[in-house]
Amino acid sequence: MSVAVWVAVAVAVWVGSVPITQGLRINEKELAKYVARQGLPLPAHLREPLLRRITTHERWSSIGAVTAIVLSTVAVLLLWEPQGVDGGVVIVLSVPVGIGIGGVIAILVGRHQFNPTAPRVARTRATTLADYVPARTRRTARVVTAVAIVVALLAASTQLLMSGVLRGEGQGPWLLAQALVTAVLTLVFLVIAEVLGRVAVARPQHAESRLELAWDDVCRSESLRALHHTPIVLGVLASLATTVLRVASPAGLVAGPVGLITFVIMVVLSLGATALALWSAWPRGHAGRASHVRQRLWAFEEFITEARERTC
Numbered sequence: 001m002s003v004a005v006w007v008a009v010a011v012a013v014w015v016g017s018v019p020i021t022q023g024l025r026i027n028e029k030e031l032a033k034y035v036a037r038q039g040l041p042l043p044a045h046l047r048e049p050l051l052r053r054i055t056t057h058e059r060w061s062s063i064g065a066v067t068a069i070v071l072s073t074v075a076v077l078l079l080w081e082p083q084g085v086d087g088g089v090v091i092v093l094s095v096p097v098g099i100g101i102g103g104v105i106a107i108l109v110g111r112h113q114f115n116p117t118a119p120r121v122a123r124t125r126a127t128t129l130a131d132y133v134p135a136r137t138r139r140t141a142r143v144v145t146a147v148a149i150v151v152a153l154l155a156a157s158t159q160l161l162m163s164g165v166l167r168g169e170g171q172g173p174w175l176l177a178q179a180l181v182t183a184v185l186t187l188v189f190l191v192i193a194e195v196l197g198r199v200a201v202a203r204p205q206h207a208e209s210r211l212e213l214a215w216d217d218v219c220r221s222e223s224l225r226a227l228h229h230t231p232i233v234l235g236v237l238a239s240l241a242t243t244v245l246r247v248a249s250p251a252g253l254v255a256g257p258v259g260l261i262t263f264v265i266m267v268v269l270s271l272g273a274t275a276l277a278l279w280s281a282w283p284r285g286h287a288g289r290a291s292h293v294r295q296r297l298w299a300f301e302e303f304i305t306e307a308r309e310r311t312c
Helices: 003-017 028-038 044-079 085-109 135-162 172-201 210-248 257-281 288-297
Strands: none
Touching: 003 044, 003 085, 028 044, 044 085, 044 210, 085 172, 085 210, 135 172, 135 210, 135 257, 172 210, 210 257, 210 288
């Protein structure tokens, strides 16, 4: 396929990752769906702070995605065969990388408080990352990252041993670089998600009402879950791409049992990581994506939109 087709696929992935702003403006229909999924009332005075939190995260993600698409497209045009599959894979893989970097920047520099002038909240117990990100999501991110690294090492070892990469033959060096770089990036994003997630949770919260605090928790959960989704998406795409490109490379399926066994292991690991990621993303409970934070922090709370009691 041509570069234009791969760019179109990458743009579709980007737009799908920012459903409320869609990179340009607020989609009221998607916003209404988002609010309905949370199971929380949204009075008028909380709409603007909520939109500020959502647009900050999605617009930084959009900036990262667009930048990644542009840079990867230029790199492919300069360094790869324009009609090659490997160049297209680079463009598509750049999208979750850009979105992940944008999400990190949003957490670091974005405006996070619903009401910065409100009293600082003192909870009955300290919150942890586990309150905002489900254990299955965090475990999936770790497993998928490990799979991406193993698949990359398997591809690298067979490519080096059987396709003459050490002599610079064929496209081996490019395939080797793609596999190793994406695996390393997946590991980097996993570490960032774990470290930055704890930093974000440790930040103080300010709110004038319990409803305002609940929405703050929901927004925290959404941004931290998105941060953990980056190594999952990138790891799955990297594993699948490495496996496919391993077959499409000049070496192909090398003769002999070693090459065949290695390829079978790569396929099993890649498909297993994909299945695990789909299972992790499958919504559970009546409250959809926000059910985890609601069950952990607000399981027995009934919110009244008219009440704006101070929580200090």
